Amino acid sequence: MSFRAKLVASVLALAVSAVAVGGAQAQSIAQALTTAYDHAPDLQAALLNAKASAENIALAEAGKRPTIGASLSGNYNWSIINSNFNDSTSLTTGLSYNQTIFDNYKTEAQIEAARAGADLAEYQIRNTEQTVLLAVVQAYMAVYSGRQLVALRQENSSFYSAQLQSSRDRLEVGEGTRIDVAQAEARLAQGDAAYRAALSNLEISQATFQRYVGAAPQNLEPGHNFARLIPHSLPTAIAEAEVGHPAILMSKAAIRAAQATSDGAKAEFGPKATINGSVGSKTTGPSSAPTDGLSGTLGFQISVPIYAGGAIGASVRKANIEQIKSEVDAMSAYDQIRESVISAWAGIQSADAQIVAANSAVKAGRTVVDGVIQERDLGTRTTLDVLNAQAELTTARETLINASSNKVIATFSLLAAMGHLTAADLGLNVQIKSAVRYTQAVDDVWAELRSVTE
Template sequence: MVNKFVTASAVAILLALGAAGGAQAQSITQALTAAYDHAPDLQAALLEAKASAENIALAKSAKLPTIGASISGSESWSLVGGQFSGGPSITTGVSYNQTIFDNFKTEAQIEAARAAAELSEYQIRNSEQNVLLSVVQAYMNVLSGRQLVALREENIRFFQAQLQSAQDRLDVGEGTRIDVAQAQARLAQGEAAYRASLSTLEVSQATFQRLVGTRPQQLNSAHNYARLIPNSIDAALAEAEVGHPAIMMSKAAIRAAQAGTDAAEAAFGPTASVTGQVGSRWTNGGMTDGLSGSVGFQVTVPIYAGGALGASVRKANLGQIKSEVEAMSTYDQVREAVISAWAGIQSADAQIQAAQAAVQAGTTVLDGTIQERDLGTSTTLDVLNSQAELTSAKEGLINAQTSKVVATFSLLSAMGRLTASNLGLPVTVKSAVNYTQAVEDVWQELRTVAE
C-alpha cells in the first residue's frame, strides 16, 4: 500500500512541480504586467471614470444654447358651395433657447462634475493597487504552496524509509511492533498533509490564473521593489498621507460635496433665459406667410417651492459633512495599513531568522537522533519526532519568507506606490485624463454635425 501511494505521489508532484520546472520562468514583474493588462476590475474602473467625465459636458450644457431645426407638413382640402380647394402646406423653422443666468448654479454643478471625474481617476489608481496586491498574494500562495508540496512529499519518503527500517529491524528481532505502528501512523499523517497541500495548491493556481490570465509557470520570489520603501515608518506615513489614492479620492469627494452644497443654495436665486425662433410657411408651392420670427426673455425668482429648496440645501450640507467624516476615517485606515505592513515586515524578518536557526538546529538533531537510534540509545519515536520538528521548522521558514514578500508589497500599497507607474511596469497606464479633457470640449457635438 505504501509503495502504491508513493508512486501516485511521485506522479502528482511531477504534474504540480515538474511541469512548472520545464516551463518558462515567470517573475513577479511579469505576473504583475500580465495582470494589469488582463484585470477586468481595472477595465471596469476605467469605463466608470470615462462615464463620470461625461457629467462635465452634461453640466456645461445647462448654460449653453440649444438650437434646433424643424419641418412639418400637412395636406388640407375643402368643399364649399360645390367648389373644391386644397393643397399641401409645409412649415419650417429654427429655434434658439439659452439660460444666461442661473445664480451660478451651473458653475457649481460643473465643479461637482469635475471633482467626481477626478475621484473616478483616483478610483482607477486604487483599484490598480488592489489588483496588483492580489496578484502578489496569489503569486506567493502558489510559490509557497509548491514548496510545501515538495517538502511534504519529501516527508513522506522519509517516513516510508523509517517504516521500512522499523519493519526490517522487527524481522531480524531487533525492533518492536510499536516502532512499526508508530512509523505507519506518522506516514499516514504525512500522506494526509500532502494531499491537503495539493488541494490548497490547486486552489491557489486557479486564483492565480483568474487574476493573471495564464497558468503559473516557474515562479521566483526575487524582486527589487523593496528599494521603493523609505528608511523609516514616519517617512512611509508622510508619503501615504499625501499620495494614497484613497485619500485623494476623499479630498475629491469633499470638493464634489461642497460644490453640491453651492448648487443647492444657488437654486434660491433668480434665473434668466432667452428664446428665439424664425420660420416660414409654404402653401401650394409658394411662401404664403413670408419669413417670421420672435425673440423673448424670461426671468424667474423662486418664492416658495413647498419646502423642496430648503430640504435640498440641508441634504447637501449633510452630504458634505458625511464626506468630511469619511475622509477622516480613510485617513486613519491608511495610517493603520502602513503601520500594520511595516510591523509585518519587521515580524517576518524576525521569523525568518528564527526559522533558519530552527532548521539548522533541527537538521543537526535529526542526524544525531538517527545515529543514536542505530546505536540503540534512541527510539524510532525519537527519530519521528525529530523529523516532525524539522518539517515544522521548514514550513515556518517558507511561511515567513512568503509573509516578508507580501508585507513588502502591502506596505507599498499602503503608501499608495503599488501602481504600474511606480513599479515601472512595461504597460500603457490606464487613465481617463485624456478622455476627460476631450469631453470638456462641449462644442465638439456641433462641429460633428456641421461636418
C-alpha cells in the first residue's frame, strides 16, 4: 500500500472515529477530573501512607501507657526409685505490670512528632491530589488540541494536494513550470509528514489520558467555569497560596515534627522512672496432695544517664540541624509557591494575548490565501506564493490552537499554585480521600486492651 493510500485510510479511520465520538455524550473536564480522582493510584498510595503515618501516634502514646501481661505454665514430673513411683505437678499463673511514669517528657515529644507527621501526610494527600488533577487537565487538553491539529494538518495536506494537481494541470496547458510542480510536491511531502507526526502525538496523548483517567477519551468539551475561583489580582492570589497551599502546610508540619524530635533528643539527658509489679499463684505437690501458694512483687527504678559514648550529644546536634533544615525548606517552599503563582498568572496573560493575535492572523491569513490564489490565476503570483501564504495561515491556526490550550492549562496551573486545585474546591462529585477519621480512630490506644477482654 502506498503512503498516499495509507494516508487516506488514516483520514477515513479518523473521520469514522470522529463520527462515533461525536455521537457520544460530551466528556467535560469536570467529568474527567471526577473519574481520575477515583481512579488515580498515586492518590490511593498517598492515602495509605497517611494511614500508616497515623499509626505512629498510637506507637508513641504506648510509651506512657502500662504494659500488662498474663502467663500460665505447668509441669508434671515423675520418677521411679527402688520400685517406688513418685510424681508431682506444678501450675503457675501470673499477671505482670510495667509502666514508665516519667521520662523527662521524651514520650510527649515523640507523640507531638508523630501527630505532626500525620498532619504532614494528610497535607501530602492534598498535594498529590493537585498534582494528579493538573496532570489530568494537561492530558485532556493534549488530546483535545491534538485532535484539532490532526484535523488541521489533514486539511493542510488536502490543500497542498489540490495545489499540486493545479500545478500539474497548469503545466500541461503551458501556464506553469516544472518548478511549480516540484515546489508543490515538496510542500505536500512536508504536510504529510506533519500530519503523521500529529497522529503519533495524538496516540501518545490518548494513552496518557487513559493512564490518568482510567478510560479512553471520548468527545471532549474543554469548556469550564473554574476560572471563577481565580482572584482579580496577583497579590491576592499569592496571599491565598501562602496561607492554604498544601506544600506550605506540609512545611509547617515538618517544622513541628523537627522541633518535637529535637525536644525528644534533649529529653534523653533527663531522669527516667519506671514501676513494675507482678502477682501470681502456684499449685505444687504430688497429684494426690497439692498445695497452693500466692506471691507478688512491686518495685520501681530511677535512672539518670551520665555518659553514653557520645550518642546522646550526637542525637541532639543532629535533631537541631534537622530542625534548622526544616525551616530552610519552608522558606524554599514559600519561594517556589510564589514563583508558581506568578508564572501561572503570566501564562494566562500571555495566552490571552496570543489568542487575540492568532485570531487576527488567522482572519488575515484566510484573506491573503484567497487573494494570492486569485493573483496566481491571473499570472501575477506564483505557486510558491500560494504555498507560502497557506503555510503562514496554518502556522497562525496552530498558534491559535496551542494558545487556547495553554490558556486552559495556565488557568488550572494557577489554581494548583494557589492550592485550590482540589476535589473539594472544584466541587467534584466524589468522596474526599482523607485519613483524618482514621487518625482519630487509631488515637484510641485502649482499643487493643478492649479487644482482648471482649
